[in-house]
Amino acid sequence: MIKEHECVVLLQDLPETSLKAGDIGTVVHIHKGGMGYEVEFMTLAGQTMAIVTLSPAQLRPISRRDVAHVRELTTV
Template sequence: MIRELELVVLTQDVPEHGLKAGDLGTVVLIHEAGTGYEVEFATLSGETLAVLTLPADSLRPAATREIAHVREVA
């Protein structure tokens, strides 16, 4: 189960917020025993891009053997 303050990976694009599958976010709240999550997506400088409520199937935990990839947001 994903926990609060855990890094998660978006598994699908959210174009209305400029987010793409693979973007990293931080869980800030867990809804109904993990059926959904409030996730903050931010730039590397700390600017919040979006705080979204997302269903569990649109996220996965970030793995310890993964490397982050950088892209510029629009």
């Protein structure tokens, strides 16, 4: 089960927020025992890009085999 303050991986693009599958966010709130998650996505410099509500199907926990990757935003 995903817990508050854990890092998660986005599983689908969210064009309206400039987020892409593979982006890493932090869970800031859990809705109704895991029926939904409030997740904050930030740049590496600490600027919040978006805080979005996601379903469990839209994210997954970080795994031991994940590698971080950097991409530059066109808009923030």
